[in-house]
């Protein structure tokens with residue numbers, strides 16, 4: 669999968685490119701992450717990418733032209749990478765508090781894309797004319813304002829890349845994550861058998877896979893009801909899960 673990130677702080681992206689599961693996916697060429705600095709597309713000696721806002725007010729606004737050239741360069745890279753691009757353009761996503769909140773359903777569809785261009789804002793944001801002309805979707809990672817869109821871009825890439833086939837050591841693990849089946853995940857345990865006098869739930873040591881699966885599901889239900897009742901309201905159990913729930917009620 670192809671990613672191009674447009675940011676005036678390109679060094680930040682070593683945090684995702686050089687470490688962990690995503691770093692390994694980049695090294696294995698399962699993912700390509702280009703980082704493009706709009707300053708490289710400026711024409712003045714100060715490499716200006718921001719200006720005072722028209723109409724006054726605090727802070728600075730990112731200028732349209734360097735970002736436009738950076739996006740066009742990213743589109744060229746996407747084409748060179750062989751991205752199968754609808755209507756000739758790789759989707760451009762702007763990370764902003766005004767976007768649709770990132771969620772599992774939104775992430776779930778992204779791995780099917782060949783690539784994405786991620787636009788990271790700083791300061792008060794970006795000239796609205798650039799957004800109107802080039803941004804396909806605004807995405808927010810939550811209702812708070814950060815100093816930059818770089819961390820949200822890394823959050824988005826991480827959530828998408830971990831769902832790509834063969835990226836996680838065990839593809840099944842991604843299927844058992846919280847939210848994937850509409851519930852929070854169950855508790856997990858590993859060695860030692862006892863920790864400060866706390867034992868591991870015996871069912872997990874039984875080797876009885878059906879009982880373990882039932883116990884894990886009922887723990888998900890308990891945790892979801894307690895912590896995210898609104899998720900529980902929308903939960904649609906499978907036939908097997910409905911049977912387990914009935915056993916709980918009986």
Ligand SMILES: Nc1nonc1C(=O)N[C@H]1C[C@@H]1c1ccc(S(N)(=O)=O)cc1
Pocket residue numbers: 763764765766789790791792793794807808809810811812813814815816817820
């Ligand atoms: N939350 C977030 N989820 O993704 N990005 C988030 C974020 O805080 N980005 C901030 C630096 C940049 C920014 C972008 C847009 C606006 S604006 N004028 O649209 O309000 C304000 C601040």
